[in-house]
Amino acid sequence: MSKIWTPGAVPSRRDFLRTSSVAVAGATALGALSARAADEKPLPKPHVGGGDLIRIGLIGCGGRGTGAANQALQADPNVKLVAVGDAFQDRLDSALKSIEKLGASKVDVPQERRFVGFDAYKQVLTSGVDLVILATPPGFRPIHFSAAVAAGKHVFMEKPVAVDAPGVRMVIDSARQAKEKGLAVGVGLQRRHQLTYLETIKRIHDGAIGDVVSQRVYWNGAGVWVKKRADLVKAKPDLTEMEYQMRNWYYFNWLCGDHICEQHIHNLDVGCWVKNGWPIKAEGMGGRQVRTGEDYGEIYDHHAVEYEFEDGSRMFSYCRHIPKCWDSVTEHAQGTKGVADVSAASIKTGEDQWRYRGEKNNPYQTEHDDLIASIRSGAPINEGERGALSSMVAVLGRMCTYSGQMIKWEDALNSNISLAPSEYSWSAEPPKAAVAVPGVTQVLKA
Amino acid sequence: MKPYTDKINNTSATFEMVPIRGGTFRMGSPDSEAKRKADEGPVHEVKISPFWMGKYEVTWDEYEIFMFQLDIHQRNIRQEDPSPLDKLADALVRPTKPYTDMTFGMGKERNPAISMTQHAAKKYCEWLSAKTGRYYRLPTEAEWEYACRAGTTTKYSFGDDESKLGDYAWYYENSEEKYQKVGQKKPNPWGLYDMHGNVCEWCADGYDANFYAQGAGKVETDPFDVPKVIEPCVVRGGSWDDDPEQLRSAARRGSHKDWKQQDPQIPQSVWYYTDAQFVGIRVVRPLQEPPADKKAQYGMDDKTRN
Numbered sequence: 024m025s026k027i028w029t030p031g032a033v034p035s036r037r038d039f040l041r042t043s044s045v046a047v048a049g050a051t052a053l054g055a056l057s058a059r060a061a062d063e064k065p066l067p068k069p070h071v072g073g074g075d076l077i078r079i080g081l082i083g084c085g086g087r088g089t090g091a092a093n094q095a096l097q098a099d100p101n102v103k104l105v106a107v108g109d110a111f112q113d114r115l116d117s118a119l120k121s122i123e124k125l126g127a128s129k130v131d132v133p134q135e136r137r138f139v140g141f142d143a144y145k146q147v148l149t150s151g152v153d154l155v156i157l158a159t160p161p162g163f164r165p166i167h168f169s170a171a172v173a174a175g176k177h178v179f180m181e182k183p184v185a186v187d188a189p190g191v192r193m194v195i196d197s198a199r200q201a202k203e204k205g206l207a208v209g210v211g212l213q214r215r216h217q218l219t220y221l222e223t224i225k226r227i228h229d230g231a232i233g234d235v236v237s238q239r240v241y242w243n244g245a246g247v248w249v250k251k252r253a254d255l256v257k258a259k260p261d262l263t264e265m266e267y268q269m270r271n272w273y274y275f276n277w278l279c280g281d282h283i284c285e286q287h288i289h290n291l292d293v294g295c296w297v298k299n300g301w302p303i304k305a306e307g308m309g310g311r312q313v314r315t316g317e318d319y320g321e322i323y324d325h326h327a328v329e330y331e332f333e334d335g336s337r338m339f340s341y342c343r344h345i346p347k348c349w350d351s352v353t354e355h356a357q358g359t360k361g362v363a364d365v366s367a368a369s370i371k372t373g374e375d376q377w378r379y380r381g382e383k384n385n386p387y388q389t390e391h392d393d394l395i396a397s398i399r400s401g402a403p404i405n406e407g408e409r410g411a412l413s414s415m416v417a418v419l420g421r422m423c424t425y426s427g428q429m430i431k432w433e434d435a436l437n438s439n440i441s442l443a444p445s446e447y448s449w450s451a452e453p454p455k456a457a458v459a460v461p462g463v464t465q466v467l468k469a
Numbered sequence: 470m471k472p473y474t475d476k477i478n479n480t481s482a483t484f485e486m487v488p489i490r491g492g493t494f495r496m497g498s499p500d501s502e503a504k505r506k507a508d509e510g511p512v513h514e515v516k517i518s519p520f521w522m523g524k525y526e527v528t529w530d531e532y533e534i535f536m537f538q539l540d541i542h543q544r545n546i547r548q549e550d551p552s553p554l555d556k557l558a559d560a561l562v563r564p565t566k567p568y569t570d571m572t573f574g575m576g577k578e579r580n581p582a583i584s585m586t587q588h589a590a591k592k593y594c595e596w597l598s599a600k601t602g603r604y605y606r607l608p609t610e611a612e613w614e615y616a617c618r619a620g621t622t623t624k625y626s627f628g629d630d631e632s633k634l635g636d637y638a639w640y641y642e643n644s645e646e647k648y649q650k651v652g653q654k655k656p657n658p659w660g661l662y663d664m665h666g667n668v669c670e671w672c673a674d675g676y677d678a679n680f681y682a683q684g685a686g687k688v689e690t691d692p693f694d695v696p697k698v699i700e701p702c703v704v705r706g707g708s709w710d711d712d713p714e715q716l717r718s719a720a721r722r723g724s725h726k727d728w729k730q731q732d733p734q735i736p737q738s739v740w741y742y743t744d745a746q747f748v749g750i751r752v753v754r755p756l757q758e759p760p761a762d763k764k765a766q767y768g769m770d771d772k773t774r775n
Binding site (some may be wrong): 243244386 | 477533537539566567568569570572573574576580645646686731733734735736
């Protein structure tokens with residue numbers, strides 16, 4: 024067990040909580056193991072017995088993929104990273120170096136199991152892995168996920184799991200196949216594994232604030248990294264347009280889906296979790312006002328969307344990528360009897376206030392603990408369909424802000440507009456960046 | 470030495486500095502002090518050279534200028550030409566963009582900046598020095614405690630009576646589980662606000678539980694434990710998230726790598742401690758500007774350690 028606070032230093036109240044939550048997470052995994060030993064039901068495919076080695080493949084070696092791989096390796100005593108793949112050699116090398124630094128004993132990736140290029144995912148899948156982590160830019164997720172399920176692999180995939188409606192439908196299909204095959208599917212919406220959220224939303228579901236009539240969800244922040252074309256060309260004069268977009272993927276919708284999909288999905292997902300359902304329609308507005316210029320591709324820098332649920336309740340959503348404005352990454356619910364700051368795990372009803380005082384956990388770790396424990400126990404969790412529908416909520420929001428129209432959930436989900444390029448290769452032309460124009464841009468039918 | 474207000478060029482941000490006369494004090498806490506920890510002893514005599522110290526903790530109003538290059542953006546909007554000092558400051562490294570809202574919903578204006586690594590805090594001082602032309606740095610642990618005690622030898626700078634803590638400090642019982650705008654409580658005898666509580670404050674030192682033993686039996690002048698590793702390094706003063714004993718003048722705390730436990734990316738950011746929403750900055754300016762080699766020691770950051 025890692026020591027949370029420095030010997031001799033003064034631990035804070037929060038540190039104590041965190042220390043004990045680590046113990047709890049460990050106990051859960053062990054509990055699952057011993058339950059497995061006592062109960063010799065047939066195991067799902069691929070065969071991963073009680074304590075057998077689970078071989079992990081990593082597809083997508085960016086910062087999050089590297090983090091996810093590290094967490095998966097800490098989630099269980101008998102797991103190994105055995106294969107890695109990325110579009111770029113340099114990303115693969117640096118990821119592997121970081122992961123080895125954190126725990127070399129759980130890394131066994133010889134040269135012949137390191138794969139580079141657009142087809143790297145296929146090669147990782149045929150490298151004798153049991154579980155794959157899908158952490159490339161989200162545009163690839165539907166293709167990679169369906170290939171992983173076809174190959175009979177357990178999957179952990181980062182959010183969002185798709186950037187357009189055809190992608191969402193593909194993931195839903197594959198998630199159903201995964202269920203039939205007994206494969207575990209985890210999705211990186213880590214708030215679903217965060218104790219503060221679990222307890223607060225359970226209370227809301229139990230009626231703590233009455234009927235939820237409206238919600239406010241925000242991801243207002245400064246924005247993220249950018250890879251400028253001039254810098255990339257300096258490093259590689261013969262850079263193709265495909266390589267440029269892949270390096271600067273955040274700003275191109277076929278790869279990223281816009282930040283409403285890439286980041287704000289977390290808060291939208293919480294809102295749908297609170298409602299135990301999906302919106303029936305939405306309308307919104309957005310644009311790009313500050314973060315303009317070619318280096319920023321085609322995505323907006325702000326979106327505001329109003330979602331409506333079946334019971335008529337609304338979810339008001341803001342997401343913004345502009346520095347030095349009113350920032351908030353939070354979720355709030357208003358009910359007939361009270362209000363909840365879901366992100367702060369507090370509920371107010373009249374004079375009474377409840378605040379979460381229990382254990383806290385690191386949800387990025389717990390999501391992997393839970394996934395692998397479920398594989399061990401023979402009762403694999405499957406978050407694939409839910410992850411796909413949460414991604415669809417974000418896609419719907421983008422459809423609304425890009426088109427300026429009110430759009431029904433069913434129409435959005437059935438849209439035949441695919442953002443994917445016709446060919447994946449370094450010489451292929453990726454879709455041209457085009458900033459959406461509300462009132463003009465078509466989002467439902469090609 | 471007089472109090473003064475400094476300003477950050479190209480912006481409307483200002484910050485106040487309070488003179489701290491040099492002197493000698495007894496650093497650490499005696500065995501008899503309730504709830505003290507072993508790392509606070511032995512009590513030893515320390516001589517401190519004069520300096521100015523921030524009247525308040527550094528707020529987002531100043532820190533965001535550094536974080537988001539707002540001075541450069543403002544200058545462009547105002548169509549001002551960079552001064553020679555601006556040019557020096559522009560050449561320095563700035564933080565990468567944070568993944569999420571680093572206020573964690575606790576508010577910006579007049580609220581203390583938080584969640585920066587010691588590396589980031591030192592880079593802030595370096596940038597502030599370039600920008601203003603005056604040499605700012607983090608306090609040493611000895612300077613911090615000297616200023617916090619402000620001539621007192623009691624648990625707190627207002628005495629030993631814990632029941633008065635709420636008049637002087639934001640801590641777990643009264644903070645509503647968040648930091649508060651600076652300067653709302655009573656100051657200490659030397660006019661410094663929020664030395665106890667609100668946010669812990671970075672010192673320039675590494676954390677060594679046995680460091681005081683080296684100073685026992687002699688009077689050291691301006692002791693400074695040059696950091697050799699990234700963690701642990703020293704933060705002082707306790708925070709909104711802490712209990713009274715952690716706010717005592719002598720209480721010490723070391724940073725830990727788990728302070729960035731929830732940073733979802735690897736390699737993790739060298740700029741942000743996602744899980745240290747209780748750590749902030751207070752700057753000092755020594756009366757005697759140190760020579761370059763000493764400055765380099767105060768500025769020791771991640772790249773020169775481990």
